[in-house]
Amino acid sequence: MLELAILGLLMDRDHHGYEVRAHLRDRLGLGANISFGSIYPALARLEREGLVEVAVTSATKVSTLSTGSLSGERASLRSLRVTPGLNRKSRKVYQITPRGREEFAHLLADPATLNDGKNFSMRMALAKYLAPNARVGLLEQRRSSLCARLGEARQYASNDELDTYARSVMEHAVQGVELDIAWIDTLLATERSNQINLAPEAN
Amino acid sequence: MLELAILGLLMDRDHHGYEVRAHLRDRLGLGANISFGSIYPALARLEREGLVEVAVTSATKVSTLSTGSLSGERASLRSLRVTPGLNRKSRKVYQITPRGREEFAHLLADPATLNDGKNFSMRMALAKYLAPNARVGLLEQRRSSLCARLGEARQYASNDELDTYARSVMEHAVQGVELDIAWIDTLLATERSNQINLAPEAN
DNA sequence: TTTCGATATATCGAACTGATATGATAGTTG
DNA sequence: CAACTATCATATCAGTTCGATATATCGAAA
Structure with missing residues (x-):
């Protein structure tokens, strides 16, 4: 269910994980805040399944002091590595893939996956795509x-x-x-x- | 939350797991059926914590054909063993312990554990104990x-x-x-x- | 200046779901 | 009466979600 909701948000425009939570709340009507312990694993699943991909990993304000001697390749490697412990802010912006759009359309219209009230409300909030x-x-x-x-x-x-x-x-x-x-x-x-x-x- | 609900049901009278599900639905207002995959582990937790205990393990209609040569001890062992694969019906009836009653009263009144709407409705359904x-x-x-x-x-x-x-x-x-x-x-x-x-x- | 709140990602254990397996019992129906 | 079906009853499993926690950056205010 979370995956469908996230795909729905990405149909409109790219988002990063932290942003997703606010939109699940104030655009898809998923009342209380969904925990990051759900969102980040869901994004990882979607990426593994090839339904979304990381468009940009932005590292705001890369210090120009130490990067002077680095080649372009090494600099891009640095900004892509997002394991914890890195000393600059990492922000993974996700983008829906063509296969993601297909899967979204399929899931949204599938009556078999309509379980509870929250699920229904979330779909209705995305009903313009139906x-x-x-x-x-x-x-x-x-x-x-x-x-x-x-x-x-x-x-x-x-x-x-x-x-x-x-x-x-x-x-x-x-x-x-x-x-x-x-x-x-x-x-x-x-x-x-x-x-x-x-x-x-x-x- | 499930544990509080189950304790609440057992305050009234003893129940076995299968029965608990129906009462969570039609007496505590927990709308849809709670899955047995939640109920049995919750009962096991409560038992482990000493808040409930198995009052009776009834094996209705023990066949008198093959038990003739069994000693009383072995017969009782047979009826107590509830691992899958046994060839007679087992029905574990749970009973709340004095410590369970204390914990119930404490949990029910504790405002810190009041999370969502379902939790609140369940407590109100038990409000006669408050x-x-x-x-x-x-x-x-x-x-x-x-x-x-x-x-x-x-x-x-x-x-x-x-x-x-x-x-x-x-x-x-x-x-x-x-x-x-x-x-x-x-x-x-x-x-x-x-x-x-x-x-x-x-x- | 440093401290605070918002931004941002990630992981962990525990809880819950939905599916599935297994078998007992009771009713009913061909 | 035998076979079938529905209900009763317990249990486990993989996958999902929650709540807590850790870590680090950034901007603003005190």
């Missing part, structure tokens, strides 16, 4: 799984063995699911009105 | 963190670089937080009216 029919497909799948969930939640809330607090938790869960369904419905309504506007003489 | 002041404390802490979150979410939603879909995701997140705050407020109101009813002549 074909309209794929968008509607994901929305309808999500809607039906939420309806199932609503039935379960209502059942749990009506369990008369629950004390006041536990019952309140269950009722709140029901309200949460209802809110989610209402949201999906507004999104579906928008999709349908767009289809009508774009293809009024269809049929 | 002292009223601890209950109000947790509610107020949750409220203030939700208010902070609301501010952030509103800020993200007002980012004008977002496309329609991403903005919709952010606005939905805002509504979710608002619903959560409204819930907390009803719970706080209930707590306060209870305090007035129980101690009307305070001050």
Whole structure:
């Protein structure tokens, strides 16, 4: 899931790891900060799979005092080496590859990898990259799984063995699911009105 | 977090692992099914720490055909051994220990371990075991963190670089937080009216 | 000037997921 | 009645994620 989110960010423009975290939060709606212990390994996996590559390893303000006698090759080696312990700032800027773009399109549209609410929200935040029919497909799948969930939640809330607090938790869960369904419905309504506007003489 | 939830279930009565999963879902509001890959290791941890113990290992319908020549000791060994490959049903029923009850009370009231929404809901489902002041404390802490979150979410939603879909995701997140705050407020109101009813002549 | 907060990468252990394996028991159906 | 299926029940594994921690740079303020 993180890999899809990161690929989605890189579809727009290049990013480095530290930047990725902020965007996962404020552009993809992944609420709390995702830990770097997830992000850096995910970037490493994507790189290993050839879906992203390091575009630039910038070492800001390379001191011109000591590099005077270094050949260009040795200087570039120095700036590419990013093992900890190096004495200058390293900043690996990642870029999505053509294969990465393919994989992104495939993953984003794949209904089999749609697991939970966070996953769905993240995909909707990237929905501009989806074909309209794929968008509607994901929305309808999500809607039906939420309806199932609503039935379960209502059942749990009506369990008369629950004390006041536990019952309140269950009722709140029901309200949460209802809110989610209402949201999906507004999104579906928008999709349908767009289809009508774009293809009024269809049929 | 799982350990606290399991201890909470065992406060009420003994359970075996398979049963725990259903109750995490329908009594503690931990929505989707928690995987057994979480539950069994958690039970093993709790047992290792001495917070729970195996009350009974029941082997329903021990075949009386082959056990005729077995001594009582060997028969009990057989029913206690639960390594895979055994040819009879094993069912480990867990019981909370006195130290487990202490640890439960401590963990449940500890505001430092209150991380996310799921954690909070789970604690509220167990709130009958909390002292009223601890209950109000947790509610107020949750409220203030939700208010902070609301501010952030509103800020993200007002980012004008977002496309329609991403903005919709952010606005939905805002509504979710608002619903959560409204819930907390009803719970706080209930707590306060209870305090007035129980101690009307305070001050 | 040095100290502080933000920027930036990386690693580690522990926890959780989803998949998979194994087998017991109970019901049902051809 | 035998075979099949669903549910009950425990367990392990690889892979993912979290939270904490370490390290180092940079700009700004005290």
